[in-house]
Amino acid sequence: MVIQRILRLVGLCRIPQRTLTLQVMSAASKFHKRWTQRSLLSVPTISLAFFGSAKKDDSKESVTTKKVLLAKADALFESGEYQKIYDLLIKYRDNKDVEILWRLSRALFNHSKSASDVEAKRMVFEGYEIIAEALQIDDNHWAVHKWMAVLSDTKSEYEGIKARIKNLVTCKEHMLKAAELNPKDATILHMLGNWCFGVADMPWYQRKIASAIFSTVPSSSYEEALQYFETAERIDPLFYSHNLLFLGKTYLKLQKKDEALKYLKMTAEFPAKNDEDHKAKLEATKILGTI
Numbered sequence: 001m002v003i004q005r006i007l008r009l010v011g012l013c014r015i016p017q018r019t020l021t022l023q024v025m026s027a028a029s030k031f032h033k034r035w036t037q038r039s040l041l042s043v044p045t046i047s048l049a050f051f052g053s054a055k056k057d058d059s060k061e062s063v064t065t066k067k068v069l070l071a072k073a074d075a076l077f078e079s080g081e082y083q084k085i086y087d088l089l090i091k092y093r094d095n096k097d098v099e100i101l102w103r104l105s106r107a108l109f110n111h112s113k114s115a116s117d118v119e120a121k122r123m124v125f126e127g128y129e130i131i132a133e134a135l136q137i138d139d140n141h142w143a144v145h146k147w148m149a150v151l152s153d154t155k156s157e158y159e160g161i162k163a164r165i166k167n168l169v170t171c172k173e174h175m176l177k178a179a180e181l182n183p184k185d186a187t188i189l190h191m192l193g194n195w196c197f198g199v200a201d202m203p204w205y206q207r208k209i210a211s212a213i214f215s216t217v218p219s220s221s222y223e224e225a226l227q228y229f230e231t232a233e234r235i236d237p238l239f240y241s242h243n244l245l246f247l248g249k250t251y252l253k254l255q256k257k258d259e260a261l262k263y264l265k266m267t268a269e270f271p272a273k274n275d276e277d278h279k280a281k282l283e284a285t286k287i288l289g290t291i
Contacts, residue, residue: 066097073103082111093130101134102143105151112154121158128155142181146188149174165210168218171195186236190243193228196220197250222253241270241280248284257291264288 069088076085085107092100108127112120128151134144149171156163172195179188199220202210210217229247232239248263267284270277 066099070099070103073107077103077107077110080110082107086111096133096137098134098138098141098144101130101137102141102147105131105134105147109147109150109154124151124154124158127151140181142178142185142188145174145178145181146185146191149178149191161206162209162213165206166213168195168199168210169214172218184235186232186239186243189228189232189235190240190246193225193232193243193246193250196225196228197222197246200225201253222250226250226254238266238270241267241272241277244270245280245284248287252287252291261288261291 073085073089076088086104089100089104093104105127108123112123115123131144131147131151135148138144152167153164153171156167175188175192175195179192182188199218200222207217229243229250232243233247244263244267248260248267251260251263264284264287267280268288270281272278272281
């Protein structure tokens with residue numbers, strides 16, 4: 001979830017791979033040490049019977065087993081093994097466990113980014129169906145709202161620009177709820193910043209479409225976007241190259257050249273770990289050559 005503007009108006013809620021690696025939203029990335037990942041990856045597939053069907057005497061063991069299962073899924077996520085996560089967790093879908101469901105939707109979304117067009121669409125729609133089911137079960141879970149924002153927007157991409165614009169407000173509502181429930185997730189704040197930037201930067205023809213859909217066209221400002229980007233950076237400094245990039249771009253929109261140069265240079269010098277980092281560095285370098 002994701003490059004042109006990551007969460008641009010025509011892709012406002014896509015989440016970058018590095019964003020997902022942060023995993024404030026999951027029980028994985030920030031507390032799993034390398035030794036833990038190695039050990040978890042060797043854990044055998046867990047019996048289907050443990051979820052929801054354990055005897056009372058076995059309840060503690062069942063909880064422990066579930067934690068091991070989720071930790072294994074999160075360790076696989078760290079390694080980018082999205083198909084393995086799906087294969088591990090899909091057998092537990094019918095147990096209606098929210099922790100399983102949002103991780104399944106996350107795996108499908110990430111896997112879709114490297115799939116063929118046909119397969120990507122199938123994965124996105126399946127992921128949306130799963131996260132919608134999770135939302136019905138628990139509408140007060142921050143990760144559920146986060147992934148509903150992601151997958152509802154990505155699904156609407158396949159349904160046309162009118163559908164995507166129509167989904168704008170709903171998308172933001174889910175992000176705001178996720179941020180309320182988990183205010184320390186820098187990636188949610190980054191998403192909100194991109195939403196605000198995209199709406200503030202909306203071209204006239206998209207505003208015309210929006211005006212035909214909404215009685216009041218959604219509005220935002222570069223100042224609001226900047227607040228989200230800055231807060232995200234304070235919470236988790238240097239967590240994502242595109243947050244630095246958008247800090248620079250937002251400062252440029254606000255005609256604050258010195259601040260813009262600072263963040264654009266930081267982006268250009270960011271140690272690239274994946275394609276998204278390379279693209280951020282390339283864009284920052286290009287912008288620097290024009291100012």
